[in-house]
Amino acid sequence: xxxxxxxxxxxxxxxxxxxxxxxxxxxxxxxxxxxxxxxxxxxxxxxxxxxxxxxxxxxxxxxxxxxxxxxxxxxxxxxxxxxxxxxxxxxxxxxxxxxxxxxxxxxxxxxxxxxxxxxxxxxxxxxxxxxxxxxxxxxxxxxxxxxxxxxxxxxxxxxxxxxxxxxxxxxxxxxxxxxxxxxxxxxxxxxxxxxxxxxxxxxxxxxxxxxxxxxxxxxxxxxxxxxxxxxxxxxxxxxxxxxxxxxxxxxxxxxxxxxxxxxxxxxxxxxxxxxxxxxxxxxxxxxxxxxxxxxxxxxx
Numbered sequence: 001x002x003x004x005x006x007x008x009x010x011x012x013x014x015x016x017x018x019x020x021x022x023x024x025x026x027x028x029x030x031x032x033x034x035x036x037x038x039x040x041x042x043x044x045x046x047x048x049x050x051x052x053x054x055x056x057x058x059x060x061x062x063x064x065x066x067x068x069x070x071x072x073x074x075x076x077x078x079x080x081x082x083x084x085x086x087x088x089x090x091x092x093x094x095x096x097x098x099x100x101x102x103x104x105x106x107x108x109x110x111x112x113x114x115x116x117x118x119x120x121x122x123x124x125x126x127x128x129x130x131x132x133x134x135x136x137x138x139x140x141x142x143x144x145x146x147x148x149x150x151x152x153x154x155x156x157x158x159x160x161x162x163x164x165x166x167x168x169x170x171x172x173x174x175x176x177x178x179x180x181x182x183x184x185x186x187x188x189x190x191x192x193x194x195x196x197x198x199x200x201x202x203x204x205x206x207x208x209x210x211x212x213x214x215x216x217x218x219x220x221x222x223x224x225x226x227x228x229x230x231x232x233x234x235x236x237x238x239x240x241x242x243x244x245x246x247x248x249x250x251x252x253x254x255x256x257x258x259x260x261x262x263x264x265x266x267x268x269x270x271x272x273x274x275x276x277x278x279x280x281x282x283x284x285x286x287x288x289x290x291x292x293x294x295x296x297x298x299x300x
Contacts, residue, residue: 118175194221
């Protein structure tokens with residue numbers, strides 16, 4: 001019984017570093033719990049917006065306190081009882097296509113994907129919810145505006161388009177809030193490097209070799225960080241492959257203004273020589289005409 005007390009009496013100072021380690025563990029756990037709570041609130045907020053928009057689309061009354069300020073029903077959610085089914089489908093098609101166009105602006109633009117990587121990350125809860133809403137809306141979309149639908153099918157498609165609009169708005173706001181905060185410092189440096197190289201890859205003032213090298217470096221820096229779609233790669237390769245603008249600029253003689261030069265005219269095509277006539281030697285090119293300069297006025 002004496003030995004434990006002797007050990008405690010000799011090494012009592014170890015309690016202070018032990019308390020420091022325990023305090024660090026507690027703070028790390030608290031930060032993790034706070035982050036999980038914030039993400040849970042974001043998901044609940046997104047679900048509340050979608051439910052509020054659905055209720056507004058169905059014409060049900062919702063208490064003002066239960067509807068978030070950002071959950072106002074989209075224009076496509078308004079239903080006119082006198083509107084024909086074809087007109088409703090045309091309006092819903094336009095609303096769905098508008099959201100798809102906004103999504104493709106991120107999906108096909110590598111610069112936007114680097115700036116807001118969460119829009120292409122299906123692991124993000126709000127982005128995953130948007131992708132699910134897109135799949136539902138695409139699956140319920142009729143073949144044309146002239147298709148004959150039942151009232152239930154039309155209402156289901158209208159609600160799907162509303163969910164699609166709201167889910168994209170929520171995912172876009174979250175992606176613009178997060179930016180590259182979900183990456184480590186080293187990964188953020190790689191994203192910055194890819195952003196700088198991308199400006200060279202699509203710069204028409206650079207040589208084709210420089211653009212190709214910058215393009216390969218961009219792909220290497222983004223490998224493992226952002227998954228580029230086939231469409232984004234095709235659009236980027238098209239920009240990289242653009243040739244430098246061809247110019248017919250020639251040297252201007254010293255002291256001669258560009259405006260004084262005569263316009264360049266393509267040489268007239270000579271008629272084909274007769275088989276019996278021998279080919280005459282080519283005439284030497286005429287010298288470039290130099291416009292006469294007006295004499296300088298005398299100095300009085």
